[in-house]
Amino acid sequence: MLKWAALFGAAISVVIMFLLTWWAAFIAFGIVIFLLGYILYKKPDVNWGSSMQASLYNMALNYSVGLSQVDEHVKNYRPQCLVLTGPPNFHPDLVDFVGTFTKNLSLMLCSNVLIGLWKQKMPESRLTADGHTKWLMKRKIKAFYTDVVAENLRSGVQMLIQTAGLGKMRPNIPVLGYKRNWRMVSSQSLEDYVGILHDAFDFKYGVCLMRMKEGSRAAPSIGWSWLGATQNIPGSKDYSWEARFIAGLWVGSRDGPLIHVNPTTLASEQQASTIFQREQGKKTIDIYWLFDSGGLALLIPYLLGHKKWWGKCKIGVFVSGQINMMDEEKKVIVSLLSKFRLSFHEVHILPDISQKPPPEHIKRFDDLIAPFRLNDGFKDEATVNEIRQGCPWKISDKEVDKNRAKVAVVMWGSLQVRLNEILLDYSQDMALIAITLPISRKGCPRSLYMAWLKTLSQDLQPLIILIRGNQENTLTFYCQ
Amino acid sequence: MLKWAALFGAAISVVIMFLLTWWAAFIAFGIVIFLLGYILYKKPDVNWGSSMQASLYNMALNYSVGLSQVDEHVKNYRPQCLVLTGPPNFHPDLVDFVGTFTKNLSLMLCSNVLIGLWKQKMPESRLTADGHTKWLMKRKIKAFYTDVVAENLRSGVQMLIQTAGLGKMRPNIPVLGYKRNWRMVSSQSLEDYVGILHDAFDFKYGVCLMRMKEGSRAAPSIGWSWLGATQNIPGSKDYSWEARFIAGLWVGSRDGPLIHVNPTTLASEQQASTIFQREQGKKTIDIYWLFDSGGLALLIPYLLGHKKWWGKCKIGVFVSGQINMMDEEKKVIVSLLSKFRLSFHEVHILPDISQKPPPEHIKRFDDLIAPFRLNDGFKDEATVNEIRQGCPWKISDKEVDKNRAKVAVVMWGSLQVRLNEILLDYSQDMALIAITLPISRKGCPRSLYMAWLKTLSQDLQPLIILIRGNQENTLTFYCQ
Numbered sequence: 014m015l016k017w018a019a020l021f022g023a024a025i026s027v028v029i030m031f032l033l034t035w036w037a038a039f040i041a042f043g044i045v046i047f048l049l050g051y052i053l054y055k056k057p058d059v060n061w062g063s064s065m066q067a068s069l070y071n072m073a074l075n076y077s078v079g080l081s082q083v084d085e086h087v088k089n090y091r092p093q094c095l096v097l098t099g100p101p102n103f104h105p106d107l108v109d110f111v112g113t114f115t116k117n118l119s120l121m122l123c124s125n126v127l128i129g130l131w132k133q134k135m136p137e138s139r140l141t142a143d144g145h146t147k148w149l150m151k152r153k154i155k156a157f158y159t160d161v162v163a164e165n166l167r168s169g170v171q172m173l174i175q176t177a178g179l180g181k182m183r184p185n186i187p188v189l190g191y192k193r194n195w196r197m198v199s200s201q202s203l204e205d206y207v208g209i210l211h212d213a214f215d216f217k218y219g220v221c222l223m224r225m226k227e228g229s230r231a232a233p234s235i236g237w238s239w240l241g242a243t244q245n246i247p248g249s250k251d252y253s254w255e256a257r258f259i260a261g262l263w264v265g266s267r268d269g270p271l272i273h274v275n276p277t278t279l280a281s282e283q284q285a286s287t288i289f290q291r292e293q294g295k296k297t298i299d300i301y302w303l304f305d306s307g308g309l310a311l312l313i314p315y316l317l318g319h320k321k322w323w324g325k326c327k328i329g330v331f332v333s334g335q336i337n338m339m340d341e342e343k344k345v346i347v348s349l350l351s352k353f354r355l356s357f358h359e360v361h362i363l364p365d366i367s368q369k370p371p372p373e374h375i376k377r378f379d380d381l382i383a384p385f386r387l388n389d390g391f392k393d394e395a396t397v398n399e400i401r402q403g404c405p406w407k408i409s410d411k412e413v414d415k416n417r418a419k420v421a422v423v424m425w426g427s428l429q430v431r432l433n434e435i436l437l438d439y440s441q442d443m444a445l446i447a448i449t450l451p452i453s454r455k456g457c458p459r460s461l462y463m464a465w466l467k468t469l470s471q472d473l474q475p476l477i478i479l480i481r482g483n484q485e486n487t488l489t490f491y492c493q
Numbered sequence: 494m495l496k497w498a499a500l501f502g503a504a505i506s507v508v509i510m511f512l513l514t515w516w517a518a519f520i521a522f523g524i525v526i527f528l529l530g531y532i533l534y535k536k537p538d539v540n541w542g543s544s545m546q547a548s549l550y551n552m553a554l555n556y557s558v559g560l561s562q563v564d565e566h567v568k569n570y571r572p573q574c575l576v577l578t579g580p581p582n583f584h585p586d587l588v589d590f591v592g593t594f595t596k597n598l599s600l601m602l603c604s605n606v607l608i609g610l611w612k613q614k615m616p617e618s619r620l621t622a623d624g625h626t627k628w629l630m631k632r633k634i635k636a637f638y639t640d641v642v643a644e645n646l647r648s649g650v651q652m653l654i655q656t657a658g659l660g661k662m663r664p665n666i667p668v669l670g671y672k673r674n675w676r677m678v679s680s681q682s683l684e685d686y687v688g689i690l691h692d693a694f695d696f697k698y699g700v701c702l703m704r705m706k707e708g709s710r711a712a713p714s715i716g717w718s719w720l721g722a723t724q725n726i727p728g729s730k731d732y733s734w735e736a737r738f739i740a741g742l743w744v745g746s747r748d749g750p751l752i753h754v755n756p757t758t759l760a761s762e763q764q765a766s767t768i769f770q771r772e773q774g775k776k777t778i779d780i781y782w783l784f785d786s787g788g789l790a791l792l793i794p795y796l797l798g799h800k801k802w803w804g805k806c807k808i809g810v811f812v813s814g815q816i817n818m819m820d821e822e823k824k825v826i827v828s829l830l831s832k833f834r835l836s837f838h839e840v841h842i843l844p845d846i847s848q849k850p851p852p853e854h855i856k857r858f859d860d861l862i863a864p865f866r867l868n869d870g871f872k873d874e875a876t877v878n879e880i881r882q883g884c885p886w887k888i889s890d891k892e893v894d895k896n897r898a899k900v901a902v903v904m905w906g907s908l909q910v911r912l913n914e915i916l917l918d919y920s921q922d923m924a925l926i927a928i929t930l931p932i933s934r935k936g937c938p939r940s941l942y943m944a945w946l947k948t949l950s951q952d953l954q955p956l957i958i959l960i961r962g963n964q965e966n967t968l969t970f971y972c973q
Binding site for chain 1: 508511512515519543546547549550551552553554555556557558559560561562563566568569571597598599600602611612615619626630635636637639641642651652653655656657658659660661662695696697
C-alpha cells in the first residue's frame with residue numbers, strides 16, 4: 014500500500030514540475046537522461062552494491078525462464094557454440110573466431126575437459142574456472158566457461174553436449190580446432206577426436222572445425238611459453254589443437270599451482286593477438302556451398318561478414334553445376350539467396366568439380382595414407398585378421414578401392430584432392446574459406462578420414478572453416 | 494545516421510506535442526502508459542513475432558553473461574536447486590516445495606536421469622523434454638527442465654552436478670525425495686542414493702531432502718494412475734521417491750509412445766494438488782538448528798515463510814543448550830538471528846537433547862536394523878569375510894557398538910531416536926519441520942544411515958525437510 018502511495022506522490026510531483034515551468038522541467042529531464050545514457054554507455058567499473066547485483070541475477074533468471082515459452086522455429090535459429098578450447102588462453106584464435114560471430118547474438122560456451130577422477134580434479138577446476146572467466150572478460154569475449162572432469166576427452170564432450178546450458182540457451186554446434194598432429198598420436202586419441210564429430214551428428218548438432226595456416230597460429234601467451242620452456246610436453250613444439258589440449262591436461266595433472274593456474278595471473282597475462290582482432294579491409298570470404306546440410310555453411314560466414322573487422326569483406330559463394338547450364342543455375346542460386354535475405358556479392362558456378370585430378374596429386378594422397386594401410390592384398394588372411402585386431406584403424410585395400418569407386422560420394426579421397434586444387438585456384442588469397450565438412454561412414458578408418466581433411470585443406474593460405482549442419486534448416490524464406 | 498535523424502525527429506515531435514496543448518499530451522501519455530502497463534501485467538498469450546522473441550533471447554543472454562562479472566560473495570548467496578524429480582509430473586510435491594521458495598528468487602532446475610545408452614534414449618528425451626517444460630509452465634513453476642542419459646542414477650546426477658547451468662546460474666543444492674522403500678531395494682540402489690548425498694558434499698554443495706507423511710503424497714496424475722493400472726511395476730503401490738523414479742525409467746524403456754510421453758497430453762493432464770498450493774493459515778514452521786553448517790537450514794524455511802500461502806506462518810527456532818544457562822543462550826541466539834535480519838517469532842532452547850531415550854525406543858531402532866546386521870559376534874571369521882564380500886552394506890556388531898559409544902557424535906542411532914522423541918513432543922502439529930540432515934562417514938553401512946533417517950523422521954505428521962549446508966556461509970551480518 015505504502016509503496017503505491019509513494020509512486021503516486023512521485024508521479025504527481027513530476028506533473029506539477031511540468032505545470033510550473035515546463036521548459037525548466039524539460040531541461041532537467043534532458044540532463045538526467047543524458048547522464049543515465051552516458052553511464053549505461055560507458056559502463057564504469059563501479060560496484061553498484063548488492064541490490065544491483067541481485068536485480069541483475071533476477072533479470073537474467075527471469076528472461077532465461079521466459080525464453081522457455083518461445084517455441085522452437087527456424088526463425089529463432091541461432092548458432093549456439095560449444096567451443097572445445099581447453100583452457101581458453103591456449104586457443105585465442107578459436108576463442109576469437111567464435112567470439113566474433115556470436116557477439117551480442119548467440120551463446121558461446123568455452124569448455125575444458127579435465128581427464129581424471131572428479132574428486133581429485135575438482136579443487137583445481139574451481140581454482141582455474143574463475144581465472145578463465147576473467148580472461149575471457151578481459152579479452153572482451155562475451156562467453157561462458159565451463160569445465161568437466163571425465164575419464165577421457167570423448168566422454169567429457171558427451172557430458173557437455175548433453176547437459177551444458179540452461180533452457181533454450183543450449184549449444185547446438187561444437188566448434189573444434191583441426192587436429193594437426195593426427196599422424197603422430199595414438200589411435201585412441203584419433204578415435205576420440207573423430208568420435209566427437211560423430212557424437213555431435215548423433216545428437217542432431219552441427220559441427221564446425223577451424224584450420225589455421227601452419228605457422229600463423231597466435232603467438233603463445235605467457236603461460237604457454239613458460240610451459241614450452243620446460244621442454245617435456247609431448248608435442249609441445251607444434252602448436253596443434255591437441256598439443257595445446259594435452260598441455261592443458263599436463264599442467265592440470267601437477268599438484269602444485271603453476272603460473273597460469275593462478276586466476277589473477279591468468280587474467281593479467283599478455284593477450285595473444287589473432288587475425289580476428291585486425292581490420293580485414295576489402296578482402297574476400299569465399300563460401301564453398303557444395304553439399305547442403307541446412308544452410309549453416311552459409312549462415313556462419315554471413316554473420317562473420319557483418320561484424321566489426323570483417324564488415325568491408327566481400328562474400329563470394331561457389332556452388333557446383335554443369336558447364337552447359339551455368340547461367341540458369343547461377344540465376345537460381347542468386348534468387349534463392351535473395352529469398353534468404355543473404356546479401357552475397359558474387360555467385361560462381363564450379364562446373365569442373367568432378368574432373369579427375371592429375372595423377373601426381375592422387376599419388377600424394379596415396380603417399381599420405383600409405384603408413385596407415387593394411388596392404389592386405391599381399392598378406393594371407395590370418396595375418397590380416399591379426400593386424401586388424403590390433404590396429405582397427407588400418408586402412409584395408411578394399412576400403413581404398415571402395416572409396417575410389419564411388420565417384421559421386423563425398424567421402425572419396427580424390428574428390429578432396431580435386432577440391433583442394435579448386436581452392437588453390439580460386440581462393441588462395443582470400444581472408445577466409447568456408448567449406449562443407451566431409452563426413453565418413455561410422456566404419457571408415459579414422460586415419461583415412463583425417464587424410465581427407467588434410468588433403469582438402471592443405472597448402473592454403475587463408476583461414477579454413479569446415480562446417481556441416483545436421484539437415485536442420487537454419488535459413489528461412491519467411492519473414493513473418 | 495538515418496536512425497539517429499529519426500530518433501531526433503521523434504523527440505522533437507514529443508516536445509512540440511507538449512508545447513501545443515500540454516494537458517492533452519499528458520492525457521495521451523497517460524493512456525499509452527496505462528495500456529502498456531496493462532499488457533505487461535496481463536501477459537496475454539499472443540505471439541509478438543520473432544523480433545520480440547529475438548530480443549528476449551538477447552536480453553537473457555546479455556544479463557546472464559553480465560552476471561559472470563559479479564564476484565561471488567556471501568551477500569549474493571542464493572539457494573539454487575537441482576531438483577531430482579525424475580519426470581516432474583511424477584513428483585508434484587517436490588516440484589511445488591522447491592518452486593515455492595525459489596519463485597522469482599533463484600534458480601530451479603528439474604532433472605531426470607534416463608538409464609541406458611544415450612544414442613537410444615536421445616530421441617525419447619527430445620520428445621518428452623518439451624512436454625515437461627510445458628507442464629512446469631502450466632503449473633506456474635518458474636523452472637528449467639533437463640534430462641541426461643547415463644549408465645546409472647549416480648553417474649547421471651554427477652554429470653548434472655558438474656555441468657548443469659550457465660555461468661553464475663548453476664545449482665548448488667540437490668533436492669531429493671526421501672527414499673521410503675530403502676528396505677526393499679537392492680544394495681546397489683541404496684548405494685546410489687546415499688552416494689548422491691556424498692557426491693554433493695564432495696562438490697561443496699548443500700543437500701536438501703524432503704519427507705512427506707505416509708499417505709499424504711499428492712494424488713497421482715493421469716499418467717501415473719495409468720501406469721499403476723498396469724500392475725507390473727516393481728513397487729508401484731508405494732508412492733515413494735524411487736518407485737516414481739523407477740516408473741519413469743520403466744516408461745522410458747518402452748519403444749512405443751505412451752500416454753504421458755506425448756508432450757501435449759502431458760501439459761494438458763490434470764494437475765495434482767499438493768499442500769504447497771493451499772493457504773497454510775496460522776500454522777507454524779519449526780526449525781531445529783542443532784548443528785550449524787552455514788545457516789542453510791535457517792535460510793530455506795525463512796524464504797518459504799515469506800511466500801504467498803506460507804506468509805502467515807509463525808517460525809520457531811529450536812537450538813540445543815544447557816538447562817542452567819537457558820536464558821543467556823536464548824539471548825545470544827535471538828541477537829544473532831536479529832543480526833542476520835531473520836525475523837523469527839520464537840526461539841526455544843532444548844536442554845534435554847542428550848538424554849538417554851527409553852529402552853523401548855532404542856529397541857525399536859535395533860529391530861529396524863536387525864535384518865541388515867552381520868551378527869559377526871556369533872560367527873567365525875571366514876564366514877564373516879564371505880558375507881562381507883557379498884553384502885558390504887551389512888552392519889557389523891563393531892559398527893553398532895562404535896556408533897553407540899560416541900555419544901556426542903551426530904551419527905548415533907540413539908541420538909536420532911531421542912531427536913524423534915523431541916520432534917514428536919514439540920512439533921507434531923506443525924506445518925513443516927526443518928532439521929539438520931545427519932551425515933555419515935564414508936564407510937558407514939548405507940542401511941544404518943537410512944535407518945537413522947527413518948528413525949529421525951518417523952511417525953511425524955508435518956512435512957519434514959532435512960537440510961545440510963556445506964560449511965559455506967549463506968547468511969551474513971553485513972548489509973553493505
